[in-house]
Amino acid sequence: MNVCFAPRPVVFDLDGTLIDSAPDIHACVNTVLRMNGTRPLTLDQVRSFIGGGVDLLWRRVIAATGLPVEAHRDLVASFMTRYHQATALTRLYPHVLETLGILSDRGYPLGICTNKPLGPTHTVLEHFGIGQLFGTVIGGDSLPQKKPDPAPLRAAFAALGADPAAPRGIFVGDSEFDVETARNLGVPMLLFLRGYRKTAPEDLLHRASFDDFAQLPLLVEEVAAI
Ligand SMILES: O=C(O)COP(=O)(O)O
Numbered sequence: 001m002n003v004c005f006a007p008r009p010v011v012f013d014l015d016g017t018l019i020d021s022a023p024d025i026h027a028c029v030n031t032v033l034r035m036n037g038t039r040p041l042t043l044d045q046v047r048s049f050i051g052g053g054v055d056l057l058w059r060r061v062i063a064a065t066g067l068p069v070e071a072h073r074d075l076v077a078s079f080m081t082r083y084h085q086a087t088a089l090t091r092l093y094p095h096v097l098e099t100l101g102i103l104s105d106r107g108y109p110l111g112i113c114t115n116k117p118l119g120p121t122h123t124v125l126e127h128f129g130i131g132q133l134f135g136t137v138i139g140g141d142s143l144p145q146k147k148p149d150p151a152p153l154r155a156a157f158a159a160l161g162a163d164p165a166a167p168r169g170i171f172v173g174d175s176e177f178d179v180e181t182a183r184n185l186g187v188p189m190l191l192f193l194r195g196y197r198k199t200a201p202e203d204l205l206h207r208a209s210f211d212d213f214a215q216l217p218l219l220v221e222e223v224a225a226i
């Protein structure tokens with residue numbers, strides 16, 4: 001019998017999973033729109049644009065506002081200067097802190113795999129005082145590839161000691177991008193239902209779903225036992 005005693009690494013998505021950051025992203029987008037004489041977007045609109053990283057966010061903002069496509073690079077640069085410090089409106093989802101502590105105490109190596117750029121990722125992790133809980137943090141600009149390419153998630157598991165050829169980790173995320181990433185890497189996915197997903201959960205491949213982080217330690221134990 002092949003028994004593995006090392007706890008499986010657990011890697012988390014960030015925006016819409018550990019943190020509700022849409023209000024800050026919305027505010028930064030609208031500041032840049034205002035500076036360009038363009039009408040603001042609603043929170044629901046901007047929330048629906050999050051998940052594929054900053055370049056895709058701004059391609060979607062440009063499509064929704066009619067700003068010139070050629071302005072993309074300058075708009076992203078202007079957005080990034082604000083995004084780097086944007087934490088005032090961001091909140092941890094309920095029970096995230098307790099759950100990360102429980103998993104860490106039980107010996108699960110923890111990591112982050114987000115499409116958010118590394119700069120604002122580190123800012124927000126330090127803002128909430130949780131950076132030290134994660135053995136690795138892979139951002140949207142850490143590698144040439146972003147989710148749903150499996151490379152960033154593979155890199156996160158590898159940094160936490162998993163076999164890169166056959167990672168035995170668990171991925172926790174909120175969006176279609178995360179579901180696709182887990183499927184591309186062939187690892188079990190736990191879907192958080194209160195994030196920025198647009199597709200019905202029954203149409204997304206996942207091992208289990210949850211809407212309160214207090215449920216996660218048990219789900220992780222169940223998946224880890226298989
Ligand atoms: O920055 C984004 O668009 C999404 O970030 P996430 O991968 O943490 O959900």
Ligand SMILES: [Mg+2]
Nearest residue numbers: 013015016174
């Ligand atoms: Mg997300």
